[in-house]
Amino acid sequence: MPEIFKDSRGYWAVAIELPAGPDGGRRRKYIRRRSKTDLVEERDRVLAALDRKGDLRTSSPSVEAWADYWMTEIVAKTRRPKTVASYRSVIENHIVPVIGGTRLDKLNAAAVRKVLARMESAGLSSTYRRNAHGVMAAMFADAEREEKIDRNPVDLVLRPRKAVADLEVLSVEEAQRLLEAFSASPDAYMWATFILTGARRGEVIGLEWDRIGEDIDLSWQLQRLEYAHGCRGRCGLPRPSECPKRRFIVPEGFEHRHLQGGLHLTRPKSRAGWRIIPLVDPLRSILNTAREAATENPWGLAFVSARAGVPAPIDPDEATTRWNATRDAAGIERPVRLHDLRHTTVDLLDAAGVDMDTIMDIVGHSTRAMSREYRSKANRERMRQALLAMSGSLGYDAY
Structure with missing residues (x-):
C-alpha cells in the first residue's frame, strides 16, 4: 500500500506507482487532500481503478478544451441544430467562465454547484439552471465514457x-x-394562423402555399442553422459565418432545405410533429384572402418579411418581436409570448368540448411511442369537427 505523507504545503499526499512509460521512465499519480480521511478514500478509489484498468492518466484537458472538442466532435454531429445552439450558449456564457480553466480530472461536485450558484445569483430561472445541469451531465458523461474522468461529478x-x-x-x-x-x-x-391551429412558431413562418389546401401540412418548420468553420479555423476570422469555406452544422441524416442565409426548412424533431390538420373556416377564408394578397417569393412561403420591398423568409426572432408589438398594440398588457398561443389554442379546444386525444393530434403534443406517419380519414374528420367547434366558440361561422 502506498505510503501517506504530508507535503511541503501541509496537505496529506500519496504517490501511486503506475506502469512505466514508453521510454521506460517512472510514472506516478499524486493525490493531495486537506483531510487524511478524504485522501484515504480517494487513494482506495484510484487503486481500485488502477487494478480494473491496468493504467491511469497523469494529464487531463481543461473543461474548456473538452467542451470545445465535445461540441465539435460529438454534439454537432448527433444533436439537432437548435440543441447545438442551446448547448453552446450555456457553455460559453455560464460553464466556461466559471470552471473553464479547471482540469477535467480535478472536477468535483463543488465545481458543478458553483456554476449553478452563479446562475442563480444572476437571477436566471430554474428552467435555465436545470438545462445547464443537463448540459454538464451530458458533457461529463461523455468524458467518463471516453475515460477522461473516472466518474461524472454531476451525478453527485x-x-x-x-x-x-x-x-x-x-x-x-x-x-x-x-x-x-x-x-x-x-x-x-x-x-x-397561430391562434386557429396551435402550430409552433417555425411551423407557421415556414408554411408554404403548396402545403395549404383542404388540409394544412405541418411537416416542415423554419429554423436558423449555425455555421462552422470549413477551414478548421485557419482563415483567422473570429466568426464562422465569415469563413470563406463556412458550412452549416447539421447532424448526419438531418433533413433540411436551404432558403436564404442561415434560414432553412427542417423536419420537426419527432414524428408526432409531422402532422396534417384539416383547414376549416374561418382560417380557410383567411388564408384564401392571404393567398390573393401574398407577396410573390422564390420559396413559395405563405408569410414573408418585406424590407425595402424585397421579400425574405421571416427570421424566428423577428417573428417574436413582431408578435410582441402586435400584442401591445391590441391592449394585451400581460406578457403573453408567441409560444403561449399554443396553450391558448389548447384551452379553446378544451372549452369547445374537444377530447384530449384530438387536441394532442391537432397541436402535435402527443408523447405516445407509436408511429404518427399515417393519419386515417376517420381521425382527420375527428380533427375537422374539433376545429369547427373551436371556431364556433370564438363566434365565427364564416370569415
Whole structure:
C-alpha cells in the first residue's frame, strides 16, 4: 500500500506507482487532500481503478478544451441544430467562465454547484439552471465514457427544482379581441394562423402555399442553422459565418432545405410533429384572402418579411418581436409570448368540448411511442369537427 505523507504545503499526499512509460521512465499519480480521511478514500478509489484498468492518466484537458472538442466532435454531429445552439450558449456564457480553466480530472461536485450558484445569483430561472445541469451531465458523461474522468461529478449534484410557472394564456374574450384587432396588422393572416391551429412558431413562418389546401401540412418548420468553420479555423476570422469555406452544422441524416442565409426548412424533431390538420373556416377564408394578397417569393412561403420591398423568409426572432408589438398594440398588457398561443389554442379546444386525444393530434403534443406517419380519414374528420367547434366558440361561422 502506498505510503501517506504530508507535503511541503501541509496537505496529506500519496504517490501511486503506475506502469512505466514508453521510454521506460517512472510514472506516478499524486493525490493531495486537506483531510487524511478524504485522501484515504480517494487513494482506495484510484487503486481500485488502477487494478480494473491496468493504467491511469497523469494529464487531463481543461473543461474548456473538452467542451470545445465535445461540441465539435460529438454534439454537432448527433444533436439537432437548435440543441447545438442551446448547448453552446450555456457553455460559453455560464460553464466556461466559471470552471473553464479547471482540469477535467480535478472536477468535483463543488465545481458543478458553483456554476449553478452563479446562475442563480444572476437571477436566471430554474428552467435555465436545470438545462445547464443537463448540459454538464451530458458533457461529463461523455468524458467518463471516453475515460477522461473516472466518474461524472454531476451525478453527485441534485438537479435544480423546477419552479411552478404561471402560463400567460389568452382568454376566449382576449383571443376574440386579438382576431378583430389583427385587421390593423400587416401580419393579420399569420397571427390568425397561430391562434386557429396551435402550430409552433417555425411551423407557421415556414408554411408554404403548396402545403395549404383542404388540409394544412405541418411537416416542415423554419429554423436558423449555425455555421462552422470549413477551414478548421485557419482563415483567422473570429466568426464562422465569415469563413470563406463556412458550412452549416447539421447532424448526419438531418433533413433540411436551404432558403436564404442561415434560414432553412427542417423536419420537426419527432414524428408526432409531422402532422396534417384539416383547414376549416374561418382560417380557410383567411388564408384564401392571404393567398390573393401574398407577396410573390422564390420559396413559395405563405408569410414573408418585406424590407425595402424585397421579400425574405421571416427570421424566428423577428417573428417574436413582431408578435410582441402586435400584442401591445391590441391592449394585451400581460406578457403573453408567441409560444403561449399554443396553450391558448389548447384551452379553446378544451372549452369547445374537444377530447384530449384530438387536441394532442391537432397541436402535435402527443408523447405516445407509436408511429404518427399515417393519419386515417376517420381521425382527420375527428380533427375537422374539433376545429369547427373551436371556431364556433370564438363566434365565427364564416370569415
